[in-house]
């Protein structure tokens with residue numbers, strides 16, 4: 219990354235667990251395994267183990283095949299899986 223000025227802003231990068239692309243965190247949607255189970259973290263600030271996916275249907279489909287659960291070190295319940303599929307349905311291709 220080229221440095222501009224004296225204080226380059228630190229941009230956190232994360233890997234999409236669907237396509238494995240590394241992206242600035244703000245371009246990705248965070249999924250968290252918190253106290254209420256696996257859910258979509260729309261604030262990006264929920265406590266728990268997080269994983270990231272593009273706001274792109276294909277990445278969610280890939281992620282839901284197993285990468286997401288692996289990244290969260292858990293098994294998705296049928297209900298959680300359904301909730302995430304439901305969310306992905308509204309995403310662009």
Ligand SMILES: [Zn+2]
Nearest residue numbers: 234237272277
């Ligand atoms: Zn992706």
